[in-house]
Amino acid sequence: MSLQKILAISGKPGLFELKLQTRTGFVAESLLDGKKITVGMRSNVSLLSEIAVYTYNEEIKLAEVFKAIATKENDGPTAISHKEDNSVLVTYFREVLPEFDEERVYPSDIKKIINWYNMLQPKGIVSVESLSKELKEAESEKPAE
Missing domain, CATH: 1.10.10.1650 (Arc Repressor Mutant, subunit A)
Structure with a gap:
């Protein structure tokens, strides 16, 4: 895993690993508790590598x-x-x-x-x-x- 796949999502605690891109957004897994969430395109998301x-x-x-x-x-x-x-x-x-x-x-x-x-x-x-x-x-x- 690299910083290329690590996300910070505003309004959500912790960091997330990008798992899958979909038509309407993407699926990310929390590095804190391992739970998967779906994130829409309207969410403010930052890749740590950027x-x-x-x-x-x-x-x-x-x-x-x-x-x-x-x-x-x-x-x-x-x-x-x-x-x-x-x-x-x-x-x-x-x-x-x-x-x-x-x-x-x-x-x-x-x-x-x-x-x-x-x-x-x-x-x-x-x-x-x-x-x-x-x-x-x-x-x-x-x-x-």
């Missing part, structure tokens, strides 16, 4: 942020919870991604990223090795400019 984090120079793919967290934590869960105080979250995130744009990346975004990482980490999706491979594949699929 999410990026603002820095002062550019936007960095979420996979690269996850890789930085995995490197810092030696492929283990984060040292802090996503429920920590905002100042603790920002300090931790600055250690992981020192150049993140503090005006455009909110503490709520950091909470989500840490929560998502801790949800995906036990499943082996956000290990340094798997993310390196995924980023390399994404780079090779990019059309030449």
Whole structure:
């Protein structure tokens, strides 16, 4: 499983794995409890592979942020919870991604990223090795400019 098939659905807690596309939407399975749900085309859905984090120079793919967290934590869960105080979250995130744009990346975004990482980490999706491979594949699929 890779970030290419992991979804965040607004209004629904947790993350979902894309299982099947249908004419009217798709079927996704919750990574929290394994329940399958159908999602219509009108739902606000984000693929984790398409999410990026603002820095002062550019936007960095979420996979690269996850890789930085995995490197810092030696492929283990984060040292802090996503429920920590905002100042603790920002300090931790600055250690992981020192150049993140503090005006455009909110503490709520950091909470989500840490929560998502801790949800995906036990499943082996956000290990340094798997993310390196995924980023390399994404780079090779990019059309030449």
